[in-house]
Amino acid sequence: MRALGSNQAADPPRYNATTDLLERNLVAGRAERPYLVREGRTWTYEEVVEATDAAGSGLLGLGLDVGDRVLVATRDRVEFVFAFWGAIKAGLVPVPVASGLSAADVHFLLSDSEARGAVCDGASASAVLPATRRSDVPCVLVGGSVSGEGALTWEEVCGRPASLRAAPTTEDDVALWLYTSGTTGLPKAAMHRHRHLRAAPSALSRQVIAMEPDDVVLSVSKMFFAYGLGNSVYLPAAAGAAVVVDDAPVVPGRVEGLLNRARPTLLFGVPAFFDGLSRLEEARLPDSIRMVISAGEALAEDLFARFRDRFGLPPLDGLGSTEALHHVTSNRPHDVLPGSAGRPLDGYEARVLDPDQQQVAEGESGELWIRGPTTFAGYWRRPELTARTYSGDWMRTGDLVRMVEGRLFCEGRLDDLVKLGGVWVAPGEIEEVLRGHPGVAEAAVVTSDDGSGVPVLVAFVRREPEWDGSDLPAELRRSCRRRLAAFKVPKSFEVVSELPRTPTGKLKRFVLREQPSTRP
Known part of the structure; x- marks a missing residue:
């Protein structure tokens, strides 16, 4: 069947993101250059194209057709890249x-997406294989022996050399789905078209980074x-650059060692990683790194200054979203400007609106709406939500921001706003005060029910290990009382060993809301 959202006009021009972005490197002087680099093994662009054809051909051999979805649940590994590009070239999604x-999570995604194939590895097999058997979906297992009926090995399905003709896709056909993080409810699939992948390299990669083959x-x-998909897969391919492929967990001390062995020129990360790295006493960055990019959450001013002063490189913060595919500001x-997410990238427009969709005054808070060439085609099976997200070709982001002299300042998510005594309160304002205390490494503020039926603010903080004070909650209470309105001072302050986060590094506030308070 045809990919959902495709343009049914007569004979539209054909376009396939794999043949454009990946296979553009099959020219003299670039085909033999490295694309995927693991410790001990490097794959050239020519080798990746061959492996991509084998993967796409193998997936089609399972009986899949144009527009069918393929769940890819592996760690960062070369087979992820082969499956991604191969599926797109074959017209799959x-x-x-x-x-x-968990197995329940995977079963939901299989059911919601109506995927007709799946790829997993040892890290996900215990959840994916039971779910695919239950859903009668063929599953290809990477890097391991078959465990149970219904699983096939990568080598037998996608590892054999094969030629693959690009499917007759157009720029308006759907190329991939990305599920949102699901921090506030069930995940939902944002659908992106081939033309979104074509347009994305013209933004951050070209305008800010100037990514090139030597990177x-x-x-x-x-x-x-x-x-991460943009950072490690399609943006480097569009530029002919190389990518360090690392399947291990993100532990700052381990990654610091990898950085000094692999010697990258570009480092992409999230604030939680940069915070952990900057706190390692012996950490150093190789002099090969020419630029550091941050996204995923707002980069606090104090973290910006600490990282810059420690390593001599300013982390360039920017804003993007699953629905926008990658960065829209930087x-x-x-x-x-520390504390800012930068200005809109060329090709994107931004405006800050109130709940009635009226422009707010300069410096006032409101919801960020954006317009640009990579905003998504819609949510799968959620037409009402898609309609609420768009007004014409303007897309609401759900981000609470201020705009000052063209720069955006993120204040959190509208989902995080709480109403206390009839007044809306942004947790980010309180968290900024808490992080300003030398005893606080991280902070999060949520509302909780203290049994009175009235929501109250509760602050969760991770203690700075080197701080030697005795009563951190008492000090934080005094600090908040000095700097915040009385109704914004949390009722209780909880010291925790860590804050709960999604696999992408975003704070899971709903987990904190469910935790009982232990201090008055």
Whole structure:
């Protein structure tokens, strides 16, 4: 069947993102250059194209047809890249998901997406294989022996050399799905077209990074996440650059060692990683790194300053979303303002609106709406939600922001806003005060029910290990009382060993809301 959202006009021009972005490198001087780099093994662009054809041909051999979805649940590995590009070339729709999901999670995704195939590895097999058997979906297992009926090995399905003719897709056909993080409810699939992949390299990669074939990318954000997918898969391919492929967990100390062995030129990360790295006493960055990019959550001013002062490189913060595919705003090497997500990239427009969709005054808070060439085709099976997300070709992001002199300042998610005594309160304002205390490494503020039926604010903080004070909650209460309105001072302050986060590094506030308070 035809991919959902495709253009049914007579004889539209054919376009396939794999043949454009990946196979553009099959020219003299680039085909033999490295694309995927693992410790001990490098794959050239020519080798990746051959492996991509084998993967796409193998998936079609399972009985899949144009427009069918393929769940890809592996760690960051070369087979992820082969499956991604191969599926798109074959006219299939890859659906990257996290490898650490439960069997129930995978079953929901299989059912919701109506996927007709799946790819997993040892990290996800215990969840994916039972779910695919239950759903009668063929599953290809990478890097392991078959465990149970219904699983096939990568070598027998996708590992044999094969030629693959590109499917007759158009730029308006759907190329991939990305499920949202699901921090506030069930995940929903954002559908992206081939033309979105074509347009994305013209934004951050070209305007801010100036990515080129001599670059080597290392992204701590994983490939299943919209940010990591761009960092490690299609943006480097569009530029002919190389990518360090790392399937291990993101532990700052381990990644620091990898950085110094692999010597990348570009480092992509999230604030939680940069915070952990900057706190390692012996950590150093190789002099090969020319630029550091941050996204996923707002980069706090104090973290920006600590990282810059420690390593001599300013982390360039920017804003994007699953629905926008990648960055829509960014700081630039010669236009950096700490605490800001930068200015809209060329080709994108941004405006800040109130609940009635009226423009707010300069510096006032409101919801960010964007317009640009990569905003999604819609949510799968959620037409009402898609309609609420768009007004014409303007897309609401759900982000609470301010715009000052063209720069955006993120204040959190509208989902996170709480109403206290008839007044809306942004947790980010309180968290900024808490992070300003030398004893706080991380902070999160949520509402909780203290039994009175009235919502109250509760602050959760991770203690700075080197702080030697005695009563951190008492000090934080005094600090908040000095700097915040009385109704914004949390009722209780909880010191925790860590804050719960999604696999993409985003804070899971709903987990904190469910935790009982232990202090008055």
